[in-house]
Amino acid sequence: MSVAFTVAEHVARVTIDRPEALNAVNTATEAELRRIWNEIEKRNDIRVVVLTGAGDRAFCAGADLKDVGKEGVAYWADNRPGGFGGLSLRTTLDVPVIARVNGHALGGGFEMVLGCDIVVAAEEATMGLPEPRVGRLPLDGGMILLPRMIPEKLAMGMLLTARRLPAAEWAKLGLVNEVVPRAKLDEAVERWVADILTCAPLSVRAIKQIVRRTRHMTPAEAQGQRLPALVAALESEDGLEGVRAFQEKRKPVWKGR
Numbered sequence: 001m002s003v004a005f006t007v008a009e010h011v012a013r014v015t016i017d018r019p020e021a022l023n024a025v026n027t028a029t030e031a032e033l034r035r036i037w038n039e040i041e042k043r044n045d046i047r048v049v050v051l052t053g054a055g056d057r058a059f060c061a062g063a064d065l066k067d068v069g070k071e072g073v074a075y076w077a078d079n080r081p082g083g084f085g086g087l088s089l090r091t092t093l094d095v096p097v098i099a100r101v102n103g104h105a106l107g108g109g110f111e112m113v114l115g116c117d118i119v120v121a122a123e124e125a126t127m128g129l130p131e132p133r134v135g136r137l138p139l140d141g142g143m144i145l146l147p148r149m150i151p152e153k154l155a156m157g158m159l160l161t162a163r164r165l166p167a168a169e170w171a172k173l174g175l176v177n178e179v180v181p182r183a184k185l186d187e188a189v190e191r192w193v194a195d196i197l198t199c200a201p202l203s204v205r206a207i208k209q210i211v212r213r214t215r216h217m218t219p220a221e222a223q224g225q226r227l228p229a230l231v232a233a234l235e236s237e238d239g240l241e242g243v244r245a246f247q248e249k250r251k252p253v254w255k256g257r
Contacts, residue, residue, distance in 0.1 A: 002029040004054075005036050010047040010201075011193055012040055012095075016085075019055030024064035025085055025108060034086035041093055044256055047201045048193055051087070051116060052100035053109075056182070059099070059125065060085070062107025065134070084108035084140035088115040091212055094205040094229055096196055100189045101125045101167065102182070111141040114149065117208065119175065120189050121167035122182040127175075128164025148215075149175060200242055201256045206233040 004015040014036055016023040025033070040046050053059040063084075083089030087097070088111035099105075099113045101121035110127045113119055121127075129138040129146070137143065138159070147155040150173045158165070170176045180188045196204060209229040214222035233239065238254050245252035 001032070002026070003032045003036060005039075007043075007046060010045060010197060012046045012049040014049060014051045015054055016052075016060050017054040018064075019053070019057065021064055021066075022058035022061035022104065023053035023055070023109070024061045026064040026067035029064075030085060034081060037082060037086045037090060037093060040095060046095055047204065047256075048196045049095055049097045050100050050189060050193065051097055051112065052102055056103060058103040058109070059101045059105040060109030060112060061104055062109050062111075062130075080140065083115065084111045087112050088141035088145070090115060094209045094212075096204060096208055098189060098192055100185065101127070101176075102185060104164075106130055106164065107138065107142075108140055111138060111145070114141055114145045114175070118177050118192055119170075120178045120180070120185065120192060121170075121176050122185045123167065123179055124182065125167040125179075126164045127167065127170055128162065129159060130162045130164065132160075132162045200233070200236070200238040200252070200254050202229070202233040202236045202238055206230045 002016070002018050004013070004017050006013050014033070016025065016029065018024060018029065040049060085108060088108070096118065097116045099116035099119045101113060101119060103122065103125055105113050105125065105127040107130055110129055113127060129142045131138045131142070143159055146159060154173060167176050167179045171179050178188055206227070206229040209227050210222070210225065213227060214225055217225070237257050238252070241254070242252050
C-alpha cells in the first residue's frame with residue numbers, strides 16, 4: 001500500500017509510503033489519500049492527524065512525473081476534491097492536521113503542508129514550489145495559498161523563482177511552527193499532539209471550522225456565523241465538564257459530545 005493509515009488513542013497517522021520515489025504522489029496514492037481523508041471526516045474518534053512521509057529524505061516530492069496522468073488544461077479542469085493529495089485545498093476536514101516534515105516538501109508536497117494546521121520540521125527539511133522549472137504551475141493551492149499566508153512580495157519572490165528554502169527560513173516567514181534536529185522530530189510532534197488532546201475535541205473542531213470557513217469574511221461577518229461545529233461545542237456535555245473539572249481542580253474527562 002502506498003499510504004499507511006493507523007488510528008490509536010484518538011490519533012490518526014497518515015504516512016505516504018513511497019520512499020524510493022521521495023514519496024511522490026502517483027495516481028494510486030492520490031486516490032488512497034482522498035479515501036483516507038474522507039474516512040477521517042466521518043469518524044468521531046479521531047481528534048488529531050499526523051501527516052508525514054516514509055524514510056528520512058522526503059516528506060513528499062510532489063506529483064510523480066513518471067505517472068503524470070492528465071496534463072495541462074485537462075489536469076487543471078479536472079475535479080480534484082480537496083486539492084493535492086486531497087488535502088491542500090480541503091475545507092471540510094475539521095480535525096487538526098500536523099505536518100511532520102521529515103525531509104523535502106516540494107510542489108504538491110509543499111501544497112499539502114500549506115493545507116495543514118501545524119507544521120513541525122526537521123532542520124534539514126526544505127520546501128518550495130519548483131513547478132515553473134519543469135514548465136508547470138502550482139495549481140493545487142501553491143499560487144493561491146502562499147500569497148495569503150505570507151507577505152505578497154515574499155510569496156511572489158518564491159513563486160516566480162521556484163526557489164526552495166530550508167525549514168528555518170520558512171519558520172521566519174510564519175509557515176512552520178517549530179524546527180528541530182531530526183533526532184528530536186518525533187518528540188516535538190508528540191508534544192503538539194499531547195497538547196491538542198488536552199483540549200475538548202468539539203472545541204478544537206469548532207475553532208478550526210470557524211477559522212477555515214470565515215477567512216473571506218469581515219470580522220463582524222465571521223463573528224455572526226452559526227456554523228455546525230460551533231453550535232455543537234456550545235451545547236456539548238464537554239462544555240459543562242470543562243468548567244466542572246476546573247472548579248473541582250481535576251483534569252477534565254472529554255467524551256466528545
